[in-house]
Amino acid sequence: MYLNMQKYIAIIYNRTFSRFTQQELPACKPILTPGWVITAFILVGVVFIPIGLASLFASKRVVEIVDRYDEDCIPQSFKNKTLGYIQDDKTNKTCTRSLVVPKLMKSPIYVYYQLSNFYQNHRRYVKSRSDQQLRSKDGEWKTTNCEPESLMGDKGPIVPCGLIAWSLFNDTYKFSVNDTTLDVNKNNIAWDSDRKHKFGSDVYPKNFQSGGLIGGAKLNSSIPLSEQEDLIVWMRTAALPTFRKLYGKIEHDLEANKTITVTIHNNYNTYDFGGKKHLVLSTASWIGGKNDFLGVAYLAVGGICLFSAIAFILVYVLVPRPLGDPSYLSWNRNPAGRWK
Structure with missing residues (x-):
């Protein structure tokens, strides 16, 4: 009886505490460093702004x-x-x-x-x-x-x-x-x-x-x-x-x-x-009938991304900080506030 109970508990444990349920499966975990974020914003801006201008000009020709x-x-x-x-x-x-x-x-x-x-x-x-x-x-x-x-x-x-x-x-x-x-x-x-x-x-x-x-x-x-x-x-x-x-x-x-x-x-x-x-x-044009919204939307998104990229570059240059610096953790910034 005792052995059967042990087997039953082992089965339940294996089902409950697997690598899947504990989120231990191999996964891609990108680290969003300032360089990657700035590059992504610049790419979106460079791609979206020409598309927005082309769409807006095509709409204006209708x-x-x-x-x-x-x-x-x-x-x-x-x-x-x-x-x-x-x-x-x-x-x-x-x-x-x-x-x-x-x-x-x-x-x-x-x-x-x-x-x-x-x-x-x-x-x-x-x-x-x-x-x-x-x-x-x-x-x-x-x-x-x-x-x-x-x-x-x-x-x-x-x-x-x-x-x-x-x-x-x-x-x-x-x-x-x-x-x-x-x-x-x-x-x-x-x-x-x-x-x-x-x-x-x-x-x-x-x-x-x-x-x-x-x-x-x-x-x-x-x-x-x-x-x-x-x-x-x-x-x-x-x-x-x-x-x-x-x-x-x-x-x-x-x-x-x-x-x-x-x-x-x-x-x-x-x-x-x-x-x-x-x-x-x-x-009609290559984007269909007259519709300025699509071009304006692309220009707005591209402009916001470029502005964000410039802002991040300024922050990164003027106020740099080491990546993963533990001194910025809350318990290190305020040691007296830790629980005892």
Whole structure:
């Protein structure tokens, strides 16, 4: 009995007091000497500052035109009843805007619509879709998460179902310069992975926007969802309440000081929730669209690192101290304060 107890205790001891539990395994334990710290800060500064300058210059070269039109496209007689105007099918919602090109815009020129105060990231809104239905015809009846836009009475399921598809953006834009129409290419505006894997080529719209309350754009029932790129772009929900989505591309250069005439069909209802609508025309650089934040962030981090490196060099030169000097330990600096 005594021997068995000893064996049991030995097993428990070996399991509890191993090299792993006692943190005695071989490990790299770098010592951050002043030389290493200063060198690391200098390297980060030398690398980050050129990247920041290149990013900032690339962003500055992007030419962007942003025009808010939701307020100006309301007739004067409807200024105090915007909701009634946008919900009335009989009102003329055509609006003409003039945009001046500030600098040469080389093709392709990307056309975006920007919405503000629209929370696509709301939990119930994000869940209101059926990926199985979008992906394959066999999932047509899988509409559990799509309420209240799931079924059309005895006619069967709504395809695509859910509030995301139901609220599809439906403003349209037409562009011209000197009475010459600028074609907007709407091909390849969605991600390839979405077209090929998330939206089926055998899935066609069915019972869509045929209820009493119309939410947004209608879809062509003879075109499969994999080719309806406006829907695919819209279905990739945004993380923030202000977002841009690609409408199309203008594949012509626009000279500086030219006036672009835009004919807008102002159909989408953002007035009910205090939203804003902008039309955005933008070129692109190697870092994408206009965004100064990335360049400023790199410059700030690089500048802070170089400043820290200089500060450490001054401290190291003016107030040197031996590495690992035990006299700086608290019990050596104040021997009387030690416990007895």
